[in-house]
Amino acid sequence: MATWLITGCSTGLGRALAAAVLARGDNAVVTARDVATVADLADAHPGTALPLTLDVTDEIQIATAVASATERFGGIDVLVNNAGYGYRAAVEEGDESDVQELFATHFFGPVALIKAVLPAMRARRSGTIVNLSSIGARLSPAGSGYYAAVKSAVEGMTASLRKEVEPLGITALAIEPGGFRTDFAGRSLAQSAEAIPDYADTAGRRRKENDRVHGTQPGDPAKAALAIIAVVDAPDAPELLVLGSDAVAAYRSVLEGQLASLDAWRQLSESTDIDV
Template identity: 75%
Template sequence: MSTWLITGCSTGLGRALAEAVLARGDNAVVTARDVSSVQDLAAVHPETALALTLDVTERAQVEKAVRRTEERFGSIDVLVNNAGYGYRAAVEEGDDADVQRLFATNFFGAVALIKAVLPGMRARRSGAIVNISSIGARMTPAGSGYYAASKAALEGMTGSLRKELAPLGITAFSVEPGGFRTDFAGRSLTQSAEAIQDYAETAGKRRKENDTVHGTQPGDPAKAAQVIITAVQSPEPPALLLLGGDAIDTFRSVLDADRASLDAWAQLSAGTDIDEQQL
Protein backbone atom coordinates (compact mmCIF):
# COMPACT_ATOMS: atom_id res chain seq x y z
CA MET A 1 0.00 0.00 0.00
CA SER A 2 1.42 3.38 -1.06
CA THR A 3 0.61 6.79 0.35
CA TRP A 4 -0.08 9.59 -2.10
CA LEU A 5 -0.17 13.31 -1.29
CA ILE A 6 -2.13 15.05 -4.03
CA THR A 7 -2.68 18.79 -4.27
CA GLY A 8 -5.66 20.44 -5.94
CA CYS A 9 -8.19 17.63 -5.46
CA SER A 10 -11.42 19.62 -5.48
CA THR A 11 -12.10 19.05 -9.19
CA GLY A 12 -10.61 17.85 -12.46
CA LEU A 13 -7.53 15.72 -12.79
CA GLY A 14 -6.60 15.99 -9.12
CA ARG A 15 -9.94 14.64 -7.99
CA ALA A 16 -9.95 11.91 -10.63
CA LEU A 17 -6.49 10.80 -9.52
CA ALA A 18 -7.50 10.81 -5.85
CA GLU A 19 -10.53 8.67 -6.64
CA ALA A 20 -8.44 6.21 -8.66
CA VAL A 21 -5.76 5.92 -5.97
CA LEU A 22 -8.34 5.28 -3.26
CA ALA A 23 -10.26 2.82 -5.43
CA ARG A 24 -7.16 0.65 -5.78
CA GLY A 25 -6.68 0.56 -1.99
CA ASP A 26 -3.81 3.01 -1.56
CA ASN A 27 -3.75 5.79 1.00
CA ALA A 28 -4.43 9.28 -0.32
CA VAL A 29 -4.11 12.66 1.33
CA VAL A 30 -6.56 14.77 -0.63
CA THR A 31 -6.04 18.50 -0.36
CA ALA A 32 -7.76 21.68 -1.45
CA ARG A 33 -7.88 25.29 -0.35
CA ASP A 34 -11.48 24.61 0.72
CA VAL A 35 -11.33 21.29 2.53
CA SER A 36 -15.12 20.89 2.38
CA SER A 37 -14.76 20.17 -1.36
CA VAL A 38 -12.83 16.96 -0.62
CA GLN A 39 -14.44 15.80 2.62
CA ASP A 40 -16.69 13.43 0.68
CA LEU A 41 -13.65 11.46 -0.46
CA ALA A 42 -12.52 10.98 3.12
CA ALA A 43 -16.04 10.03 4.17
CA VAL A 44 -16.20 7.22 1.60
CA HIS A 45 -12.70 5.97 2.47
CA PRO A 46 -12.30 6.72 6.21
CA GLU A 47 -9.38 4.34 6.70
CA THR A 48 -7.30 5.32 3.69
CA ALA A 49 -8.14 8.96 2.96
CA LEU A 50 -7.21 12.11 4.82
CA ALA A 51 -8.71 15.43 3.74
CA LEU A 52 -6.63 18.50 4.50
CA THR A 53 -6.80 22.22 3.86
CA LEU A 54 -3.86 23.24 1.73
CA ASP A 55 -3.05 26.49 0.00
CA VAL A 56 0.30 25.67 -1.59
CA THR A 57 1.37 29.32 -1.38
CA GLU A 58 1.27 29.15 2.43
CA ARG A 59 4.48 27.58 3.73
CA ALA A 60 3.00 26.82 7.16
CA GLN A 61 0.13 24.89 5.55
CA VAL A 62 2.58 22.95 3.36
CA GLU A 63 4.66 21.88 6.34
CA LYS A 64 1.57 20.99 8.36
CA ALA A 65 0.13 18.89 5.53
CA VAL A 66 3.35 16.89 5.21
CA ARG A 67 3.62 16.46 8.97
CA ARG A 68 0.02 15.27 9.34
CA THR A 69 0.41 12.87 6.42
CA GLU A 70 3.48 11.30 7.99
CA GLU A 71 1.78 11.12 11.37
CA ARG A 72 -1.27 9.38 9.90
CA PHE A 73 0.31 7.06 7.34
CA GLY A 74 4.00 6.95 8.29
CA SER A 75 5.46 8.14 5.00
CA ILE A 76 4.76 9.84 1.69
CA ASP A 77 5.53 7.59 -1.26
CA VAL A 78 4.14 9.74 -4.06
CA LEU A 79 3.77 13.51 -4.24
CA VAL A 80 1.57 14.86 -7.02
CA ASN A 81 1.84 18.61 -7.54
CA ASN A 82 -1.43 19.21 -9.33
CA ALA A 83 -2.63 22.48 -7.78
CA GLY A 84 -2.57 25.31 -10.28
CA TYR A 85 -4.67 27.50 -12.50
CA GLY A 86 -4.64 29.25 -15.84
CA TYR A 87 -4.08 32.91 -16.57
CA ARG A 88 -4.69 34.58 -19.90
CA ALA A 89 -3.31 37.90 -20.99
CA ALA A 90 -1.06 39.31 -23.64
CA VAL A 91 2.36 39.80 -22.09
CA GLU A 92 1.88 43.56 -22.12
CA GLU A 93 -1.54 43.21 -20.48
CA GLY A 94 -0.40 41.05 -17.58
CA ASP A 95 -0.76 42.57 -14.13
CA ASP A 96 2.41 42.17 -12.04
CA ALA A 97 0.53 41.07 -8.93
CA ASP A 98 -1.50 38.56 -10.95
CA VAL A 99 1.66 37.09 -12.46
CA GLN A 100 3.37 36.82 -9.07
CA ARG A 101 0.35 34.97 -7.65
CA LEU A 102 0.36 32.65 -10.66
CA PHE A 103 4.00 31.70 -10.15
CA ALA A 104 3.50 31.42 -6.39
CA THR A 105 0.95 28.67 -7.03
CA ASN A 106 2.07 26.97 -10.24
CA PHE A 107 5.80 26.94 -9.55
CA PHE A 108 6.86 27.96 -6.05
CA GLY A 109 4.01 26.04 -4.42
CA ALA A 110 5.26 22.86 -6.06
CA VAL A 111 8.83 23.63 -4.97
CA ALA A 112 7.69 24.07 -1.36
CA LEU A 113 5.98 20.65 -1.38
CA ILE A 114 9.00 18.99 -2.97
CA LYS A 115 11.35 20.41 -0.36
CA ALA A 116 9.00 19.32 2.42
CA VAL A 117 8.67 15.68 1.32
CA LEU A 118 12.22 15.00 0.17
CA PRO A 119 13.84 14.48 3.59
CA GLY A 120 11.56 11.50 4.21
CA MET A 121 12.00 10.13 0.71
CA ARG A 122 15.78 10.44 0.95
CA ALA A 123 15.81 8.65 4.29
CA ARG A 124 13.88 5.73 2.75
CA ARG A 125 15.71 5.92 -0.59
CA SER A 126 12.39 5.66 -2.42
CA GLY A 127 9.55 7.82 -3.69
CA ALA A 128 8.07 9.53 -6.72
CA ILE A 129 7.37 13.18 -7.47
CA VAL A 130 4.88 13.94 -10.22
CA ASN A 131 4.59 17.53 -11.41
CA ILE A 132 1.55 18.36 -13.52
CA SER A 133 2.52 20.74 -16.31
CA SER A 134 0.67 21.43 -19.56
CA ILE A 135 1.15 21.04 -23.29
CA GLY A 136 0.87 24.84 -23.19
CA ALA A 137 4.45 24.94 -21.94
CA ARG A 138 5.48 23.56 -25.33
CA MET A 139 3.02 25.25 -27.68
CA THR A 140 3.20 28.70 -26.00
CA PRO A 141 -0.06 30.05 -27.45
CA ALA A 142 -0.65 33.78 -27.74
CA GLY A 143 -2.42 35.00 -24.64
CA SER A 144 -0.95 32.32 -22.36
CA GLY A 145 2.62 33.52 -22.07
CA TYR A 146 2.68 33.76 -18.29
CA TYR A 147 0.92 30.44 -17.76
CA ALA A 148 3.23 28.73 -20.25
CA ALA A 149 6.22 30.29 -18.50
CA SER A 150 5.11 29.03 -15.10
CA LYS A 151 4.76 25.48 -16.44
CA ALA A 152 8.02 25.67 -18.41
CA ALA A 153 9.76 26.68 -15.18
CA LEU A 154 8.20 23.68 -13.44
CA GLU A 155 9.39 21.34 -16.19
CA GLY A 156 12.91 22.76 -16.23
CA MET A 157 13.23 22.33 -12.48
CA THR A 158 11.79 18.81 -12.68
CA GLY A 159 14.36 17.75 -15.27
CA SER A 160 17.22 18.76 -12.99
CA LEU A 161 15.49 17.29 -9.94
CA ARG A 162 15.13 13.96 -11.72
CA LYS A 163 18.90 13.77 -12.26
CA GLU A 164 19.64 14.75 -8.67
CA LEU A 165 17.29 12.13 -7.22
CA ALA A 166 18.00 9.18 -9.51
CA PRO A 167 21.04 7.93 -7.53
CA LEU A 168 18.90 8.07 -4.36
CA GLY A 169 16.21 5.71 -5.63
CA ILE A 170 13.66 8.51 -6.10
CA THR A 171 12.04 9.43 -9.40
CA ALA A 172 10.57 12.69 -10.65
CA PHE A 173 8.75 13.42 -13.87
CA SER A 174 6.53 15.99 -15.55
CA VAL A 175 3.08 15.39 -17.01
CA GLU A 176 1.85 17.41 -19.98
CA PRO A 177 -1.90 17.01 -20.44
CA GLY A 178 -3.65 18.29 -23.51
CA GLY A 179 -7.26 19.45 -23.28
CA PHE A 180 -9.24 17.57 -20.64
CA ARG A 181 -12.87 17.85 -19.62
CA THR A 182 -12.17 19.71 -16.36
CA ASP A 183 -12.80 23.17 -14.90
CA PHE A 184 -9.46 24.43 -16.17
CA ALA A 185 -10.97 26.49 -19.00
CA GLY A 186 -13.96 27.44 -16.87
CA ARG A 187 -13.99 28.27 -13.16
CA SER A 188 -10.23 27.81 -12.76
CA LEU A 189 -9.25 30.18 -15.56
CA THR A 190 -8.38 33.80 -14.80
CA GLN A 191 -7.34 36.66 -17.05
CA SER A 192 -6.04 40.21 -16.98
CA ALA A 193 -8.47 43.01 -16.22
CA GLU A 194 -7.02 45.05 -19.09
CA ALA A 195 -7.49 44.09 -22.73
CA ILE A 196 -5.47 46.05 -25.30
CA GLN A 197 -7.22 46.33 -28.66
CA ASP A 198 -4.03 45.81 -30.67
CA TYR A 199 -3.96 42.21 -29.39
CA ALA A 200 -7.59 41.42 -30.26
CA GLU A 201 -6.63 39.05 -33.09
CA THR A 202 -3.96 37.19 -31.10
CA ALA A 203 -4.24 37.07 -27.31
CA GLY A 204 -7.73 38.53 -27.46
CA LYS A 205 -9.16 35.45 -29.14
CA ARG A 206 -8.24 33.41 -26.07
CA ARG A 207 -9.93 35.64 -23.53
CA LYS A 208 -12.64 33.86 -21.58
CA GLU A 209 -15.49 35.71 -23.27
CA ASN A 210 -14.23 34.58 -26.70
CA ASP A 211 -13.15 31.02 -25.84
CA THR A 212 -15.57 28.21 -26.65
CA VAL A 213 -13.29 25.33 -25.62
CA HIS A 214 -14.73 24.73 -22.14
CA GLY A 215 -16.82 21.58 -22.08
CA THR A 216 -15.61 20.32 -25.45
CA GLN A 217 -12.12 19.08 -24.53
CA PRO A 218 -11.35 15.54 -25.75
CA GLY A 219 -9.56 14.23 -22.65
CA ASP A 220 -11.11 12.00 -19.97
CA PRO A 221 -9.64 12.77 -16.50
CA ALA A 222 -10.44 9.27 -15.20
CA LYS A 223 -8.39 7.67 -17.98
CA ALA A 224 -5.57 10.16 -17.40
CA ALA A 225 -5.49 9.19 -13.73
CA GLN A 226 -4.95 5.54 -14.59
CA VAL A 227 -2.06 6.39 -16.91
CA ILE A 228 -0.38 8.48 -14.20
CA ILE A 229 -0.67 5.56 -11.76
CA THR A 230 0.82 3.23 -14.36
CA ALA A 231 3.73 5.61 -14.91
CA VAL A 232 4.43 5.92 -11.18
CA GLN A 233 4.45 2.13 -10.83
CA SER A 234 6.67 1.61 -13.86
CA PRO A 235 10.24 0.43 -13.18
CA GLU A 236 11.34 3.18 -15.58
CA PRO A 237 8.94 6.14 -15.35
CA PRO A 238 9.19 8.59 -18.25
CA ALA A 239 10.90 11.94 -17.86
CA LEU A 240 7.87 13.48 -19.57
CA LEU A 241 4.43 11.90 -19.78
CA LEU A 242 2.04 13.24 -22.41
CA LEU A 243 -1.69 12.81 -21.87
CA GLY A 244 -4.14 12.94 -24.75
CA GLY A 245 -3.96 12.52 -28.49
CA ASP A 246 -4.04 16.28 -28.93
CA ALA A 247 -0.97 16.62 -26.71
CA ILE A 248 0.91 14.07 -28.82
CA ASP A 249 -0.04 15.83 -32.07
CA THR A 250 0.95 19.21 -30.70
CA PHE A 251 4.23 17.91 -29.33
CA ARG A 252 5.17 16.43 -32.71
CA SER A 253 4.25 19.63 -34.54
CA VAL A 254 6.41 21.70 -32.22
CA LEU A 255 9.29 19.25 -32.62
CA ASP A 256 9.01 19.42 -36.40
CA ALA A 257 8.96 23.23 -36.38
CA ASP A 258 11.91 23.39 -34.00
CA ARG A 259 13.88 20.94 -36.14
CA ALA A 260 13.19 22.97 -39.28
CA SER A 261 14.32 26.18 -37.57
CA LEU A 262 17.41 24.45 -36.17
CA ASP A 263 18.41 23.18 -39.60
CA ALA A 264 17.76 26.52 -41.27
CA TRP A 265 20.03 28.39 -38.87
CA ALA A 266 22.54 25.63 -38.02
CA GLN A 267 25.39 26.91 -40.18
CA LEU A 268 25.22 30.44 -38.82
CA SER A 269 24.76 29.17 -35.27
CA ALA A 270 27.81 26.90 -35.52
CA GLY A 271 29.79 29.76 -36.99
CA THR A 272 30.00 31.41 -33.59
CA ASP A 273 32.59 28.84 -32.41
CA ILE A 274 36.19 30.02 -32.03
CA ASP A 275 38.27 29.16 -35.11
CA GLU A 276 40.63 26.24 -34.52
CA GLN A 277 43.66 28.29 -35.56
CA GLN A 278 42.88 30.70 -32.73
CA LEU A 279 42.95 27.95 -30.11
Protein backbone atom coordinates (compact mmCIF):
# COMPACT_ATOMS: atom_id res chain seq x y z
CA MET A 1 0.00 0.00 0.00
CA ALA A 2 1.58 3.25 -1.16
CA THR A 3 0.80 6.74 0.08
CA TRP A 4 0.19 9.43 -2.54
CA LEU A 5 0.07 13.18 -2.05
CA ILE A 6 -1.82 14.72 -4.97
CA THR A 7 -2.34 18.43 -5.46
CA GLY A 8 -5.32 19.95 -7.24
CA CYS A 9 -7.87 17.21 -6.53
CA SER A 10 -11.02 19.30 -6.79
CA THR A 11 -11.53 18.64 -10.51
CA GLY A 12 -9.96 17.21 -13.64
CA LEU A 13 -6.98 14.88 -13.76
CA GLY A 14 -6.17 15.39 -10.09
CA ARG A 15 -9.60 14.28 -8.97
CA ALA A 16 -9.63 11.33 -11.37
CA LEU A 17 -6.21 10.23 -10.13
CA ALA A 18 -7.19 10.54 -6.47
CA ALA A 19 -10.32 8.45 -7.10
CA ALA A 20 -8.34 5.76 -8.93
CA VAL A 21 -5.61 5.61 -6.27
CA LEU A 22 -8.18 5.24 -3.51
CA ALA A 23 -10.20 2.68 -5.49
CA ARG A 24 -7.21 0.36 -5.69
CA GLY A 25 -6.64 0.56 -1.94
CA ASP A 26 -3.72 2.97 -1.66
CA ASN A 27 -3.58 5.87 0.76
CA ALA A 28 -4.13 9.30 -0.74
CA VAL A 29 -3.63 12.77 0.65
CA VAL A 30 -6.23 14.59 -1.45
CA THR A 31 -5.65 18.31 -1.47
CA ALA A 32 -7.42 21.37 -2.82
CA ARG A 33 -7.56 25.06 -2.05
CA ASP A 34 -11.14 24.44 -0.87
CA VAL A 35 -11.07 21.19 1.06
CA ALA A 36 -14.86 20.92 0.86
CA THR A 37 -14.51 19.99 -2.83
CA VAL A 38 -12.79 16.71 -1.91
CA ALA A 39 -14.96 15.83 1.08
CA ASP A 40 -16.85 13.19 -0.90
CA LEU A 41 -13.62 11.34 -1.73
CA ALA A 42 -12.69 11.31 1.94
CA ASP A 43 -16.17 10.19 3.02
CA ALA A 44 -16.05 7.28 0.58
CA HIS A 45 -12.61 6.16 1.82
CA PRO A 46 -12.40 7.16 5.50
CA GLY A 47 -9.48 4.86 6.31
CA THR A 48 -7.24 5.71 3.37
CA ALA A 49 -8.07 9.29 2.34
CA LEU A 50 -6.77 12.39 4.09
CA PRO A 51 -8.40 15.59 2.80
CA LEU A 52 -6.32 18.72 3.30
CA THR A 53 -6.47 22.38 2.38
CA LEU A 54 -3.49 23.20 0.20
CA ASP A 55 -2.67 26.27 -1.81
CA VAL A 56 0.64 25.33 -3.41
CA THR A 57 1.80 28.96 -3.30
CA ASP A 58 1.60 28.91 0.53
CA GLU A 59 4.76 27.40 2.04
CA ILE A 60 3.19 27.11 5.50
CA GLN A 61 0.34 25.04 4.08
CA ILE A 62 2.88 22.90 2.20
CA ALA A 63 4.81 22.15 5.39
CA THR A 64 1.59 21.41 7.26
CA ALA A 65 0.33 19.08 4.54
CA VAL A 66 3.55 17.06 4.43
CA ALA A 67 3.67 16.85 8.23
CA SER A 68 0.01 15.77 8.42
CA ALA A 69 0.53 13.14 5.74
CA THR A 70 3.56 11.78 7.55
CA GLU A 71 1.75 11.69 10.88
CA ARG A 72 -1.28 9.90 9.41
CA PHE A 73 0.39 7.45 7.03
CA GLY A 74 4.04 7.36 8.06
CA GLY A 75 5.42 8.98 4.92
CA ILE A 76 4.79 9.95 1.31
CA ASP A 77 5.72 7.48 -1.40
CA VAL A 78 4.41 9.38 -4.43
CA LEU A 79 4.13 13.14 -4.87
CA VAL A 80 2.00 14.31 -7.78
CA ASN A 81 2.29 18.01 -8.61
CA ASN A 82 -0.94 18.46 -10.54
CA ALA A 83 -2.51 21.70 -9.31
CA GLY A 84 -2.73 24.42 -11.91
CA TYR A 85 -4.74 26.29 -14.48
CA GLY A 86 -4.43 27.55 -18.03
CA TYR A 87 -3.46 31.09 -18.94
CA ARG A 88 -3.77 32.66 -22.36
CA ALA A 89 -2.41 35.95 -23.56
CA ALA A 90 -0.18 37.24 -26.29
CA VAL A 91 3.24 37.85 -24.78
CA GLU A 92 2.71 41.61 -25.06
CA GLU A 93 -0.71 41.33 -23.39
CA GLY A 94 0.39 39.34 -20.35
CA ASP A 95 -0.02 41.12 -17.02
CA GLU A 96 3.08 40.88 -14.84
CA SER A 97 1.16 39.94 -11.70
CA ASP A 98 -0.76 37.26 -13.63
CA VAL A 99 2.48 35.79 -14.95
CA GLN A 100 4.08 35.81 -11.51
CA GLU A 101 1.05 33.98 -10.08
CA LEU A 102 1.23 31.46 -12.93
CA PHE A 103 4.87 30.66 -12.15
CA ALA A 104 4.18 30.59 -8.41
CA THR A 105 1.47 27.97 -8.94
CA HIS A 106 3.04 25.84 -11.66
CA PHE A 107 6.75 26.04 -10.84
CA PHE A 108 7.73 27.46 -7.47
CA GLY A 109 4.90 25.68 -5.63
CA PRO A 110 5.85 22.27 -7.01
CA VAL A 111 9.52 22.95 -6.25
CA ALA A 112 8.62 23.75 -2.64
CA LEU A 113 6.65 20.50 -2.38
CA ILE A 114 9.53 18.54 -3.91
CA LYS A 115 11.93 20.03 -1.37
CA ALA A 116 9.50 19.19 1.44
CA VAL A 117 9.19 15.48 0.56
CA LEU A 118 12.73 14.71 -0.60
CA PRO A 119 14.47 14.47 2.79
CA ALA A 120 12.27 11.55 3.87
CA MET A 121 12.47 9.93 0.43
CA ARG A 122 16.26 10.17 0.54
CA ALA A 123 16.32 8.64 4.01
CA ARG A 124 14.20 5.69 2.79
CA ARG A 125 16.01 5.51 -0.57
CA SER A 126 12.64 5.29 -2.34
CA GLY A 127 9.90 7.48 -3.74
CA THR A 128 8.41 8.89 -6.91
CA ILE A 129 7.86 12.49 -7.95
CA VAL A 130 5.42 13.15 -10.79
CA ASN A 131 5.17 16.63 -12.28
CA LEU A 132 2.30 17.47 -14.62
CA SER A 133 3.32 19.36 -17.72
CA SER A 134 1.40 19.83 -21.00
CA ILE A 135 1.77 19.22 -24.71
CA GLY A 136 1.67 23.03 -24.79
CA ALA A 137 5.31 22.96 -23.70
CA ARG A 138 6.08 21.21 -26.99
CA LEU A 139 3.69 23.12 -29.28
CA SER A 140 4.04 26.64 -27.82
CA PRO A 141 0.82 27.87 -29.49
CA ALA A 142 0.21 31.55 -30.11
CA GLY A 143 -1.49 32.92 -27.02
CA SER A 144 0.11 30.37 -24.69
CA GLY A 145 3.64 31.73 -24.44
CA TYR A 146 3.62 32.08 -20.67
CA TYR A 147 1.93 28.73 -20.07
CA ALA A 148 4.35 27.02 -22.46
CA ALA A 149 7.23 28.74 -20.68
CA VAL A 150 6.24 27.59 -17.20
CA LYS A 151 5.60 24.01 -18.32
CA SER A 152 8.94 23.97 -20.17
CA ALA A 153 10.53 25.08 -16.90
CA VAL A 154 8.81 22.21 -15.09
CA GLU A 155 10.11 19.70 -17.65
CA GLY A 156 13.66 21.03 -17.57
CA MET A 157 13.74 20.98 -13.78
CA THR A 158 12.27 17.47 -13.68
CA ALA A 159 14.87 16.12 -16.11
CA SER A 160 17.71 17.44 -13.94
CA LEU A 161 16.01 16.29 -10.74
CA ARG A 162 15.73 12.79 -12.18
CA LYS A 163 19.49 12.60 -12.68
CA GLU A 164 20.10 13.85 -9.15
CA VAL A 165 17.78 11.48 -7.30
CA GLU A 166 17.93 8.33 -9.43
CA PRO A 167 21.11 7.07 -7.69
CA LEU A 168 19.23 7.48 -4.40
CA GLY A 169 16.43 5.11 -5.40
CA ILE A 170 13.98 7.91 -6.25
CA THR A 171 12.22 8.39 -9.58
CA ALA A 172 11.21 11.74 -11.08
CA LEU A 173 9.18 12.08 -14.24
CA ALA A 174 6.99 14.53 -16.11
CA ILE A 175 3.57 13.85 -17.61
CA GLU A 176 2.67 15.70 -20.81
CA PRO A 177 -1.08 15.40 -21.48
CA GLY A 178 -2.87 16.52 -24.60
CA GLY A 179 -6.50 17.62 -24.50
CA PHE A 180 -8.62 15.92 -21.83
CA ARG A 181 -12.31 16.34 -21.08
CA THR A 182 -11.83 18.45 -17.93
CA ASP A 183 -12.49 22.03 -16.84
CA PHE A 184 -9.02 23.07 -18.00
CA ALA A 185 -10.26 24.91 -21.09
CA GLY A 186 -13.37 26.10 -19.28
CA ARG A 187 -13.62 27.23 -15.67
CA SER A 188 -9.92 26.69 -15.03
CA LEU A 189 -8.75 28.84 -17.93
CA ALA A 190 -7.61 32.40 -17.24
CA GLN A 191 -6.56 35.05 -19.73
CA SER A 192 -5.23 38.57 -19.94
CA ALA A 193 -7.66 41.38 -19.26
CA GLU A 194 -6.36 43.27 -22.28
CA ALA A 195 -6.72 42.03 -25.85
CA ILE A 196 -4.62 43.93 -28.41
CA PRO A 197 -6.40 44.02 -31.81
CA ASP A 198 -3.21 43.34 -33.78
CA TYR A 199 -3.13 39.83 -32.27
CA ALA A 200 -6.73 38.99 -33.16
CA ASP A 201 -5.73 36.43 -35.81
CA THR A 202 -3.06 34.74 -33.68
CA ALA A 203 -3.39 34.80 -29.88
CA GLY A 204 -6.88 36.24 -30.17
CA ARG A 205 -8.27 33.10 -31.78
CA ARG A 206 -7.54 31.20 -28.57
CA ARG A 207 -9.18 33.63 -26.16
CA LYS A 208 -12.02 32.09 -24.16
CA GLU A 209 -14.69 33.96 -26.07
CA ASN A 210 -13.40 32.54 -29.37
CA ASP A 211 -12.21 29.04 -28.38
CA ARG A 212 -14.63 26.16 -28.97
CA VAL A 213 -12.38 23.36 -27.69
CA HIS A 214 -13.96 22.99 -24.24
CA GLY A 215 -16.08 19.85 -24.08
CA THR A 216 -14.67 18.36 -27.27
CA GLN A 217 -11.27 17.15 -26.05
CA PRO A 218 -10.48 13.53 -26.96
CA GLY A 219 -8.90 12.48 -23.66
CA ASP A 220 -10.65 10.56 -20.86
CA PRO A 221 -9.44 11.70 -17.39
CA ALA A 222 -10.22 8.30 -15.83
CA LYS A 223 -8.00 6.55 -18.38
CA ALA A 224 -5.28 9.14 -17.84
CA ALA A 225 -5.39 8.37 -14.11
CA LEU A 226 -4.86 4.67 -14.76
CA ALA A 227 -1.97 5.47 -17.11
CA ILE A 228 -0.29 7.59 -14.44
CA ILE A 229 -0.67 4.80 -11.89
CA ALA A 230 0.79 2.33 -14.38
CA VAL A 231 3.86 4.46 -15.06
CA VAL A 232 4.43 5.02 -11.33
CA ASP A 233 4.26 1.25 -10.79
CA ALA A 234 6.61 0.52 -13.70
CA PRO A 235 10.23 -0.37 -12.82
CA ASP A 236 11.46 1.45 -15.92
CA ALA A 237 9.36 4.63 -15.87
CA PRO A 238 10.34 7.09 -18.61
CA GLU A 239 11.59 10.61 -18.02
CA LEU A 240 8.53 11.91 -19.89
CA LEU A 241 5.18 10.24 -20.50
CA VAL A 242 2.96 11.71 -23.21
CA LEU A 243 -0.77 11.14 -22.70
CA GLY A 244 -3.36 11.13 -25.46
CA SER A 245 -3.33 10.26 -29.15
CA ASP A 246 -3.45 13.96 -30.00
CA ALA A 247 -0.39 14.62 -27.84
CA VAL A 248 1.55 11.71 -29.37
CA ALA A 249 0.83 12.96 -32.90
CA ALA A 250 1.70 16.55 -31.99
CA TYR A 251 4.91 15.53 -30.21
CA ARG A 252 6.04 13.49 -33.21
CA SER A 253 5.27 16.33 -35.62
CA VAL A 254 7.27 18.82 -33.53
CA LEU A 255 10.24 16.45 -33.24
CA GLU A 256 10.28 15.82 -36.98
CA GLY A 257 10.17 19.55 -37.67
CA GLN A 258 13.00 20.19 -35.21
CA LEU A 259 15.17 17.50 -36.79
CA ALA A 260 14.51 18.92 -40.24
CA SER A 261 15.47 22.40 -39.05
CA LEU A 262 18.60 21.08 -37.34
CA ASP A 263 19.71 19.38 -40.55
CA ALA A 264 18.86 22.40 -42.72
CA TRP A 265 21.03 24.71 -40.62
CA ARG A 266 23.66 22.16 -39.61
CA GLN A 267 26.43 23.62 -41.77
CA LEU A 268 26.05 27.09 -40.28
CA SER A 269 25.70 25.68 -36.77
CA GLU A 270 28.88 23.65 -37.05
CA SER A 271 30.84 26.50 -38.68
CA THR A 272 31.33 28.19 -35.31
CA ASP A 273 33.91 25.73 -33.98
CA ILE A 274 37.49 26.91 -33.45
CA ASP A 275 39.73 26.14 -36.43
CA VAL A 276 42.38 23.52 -35.69
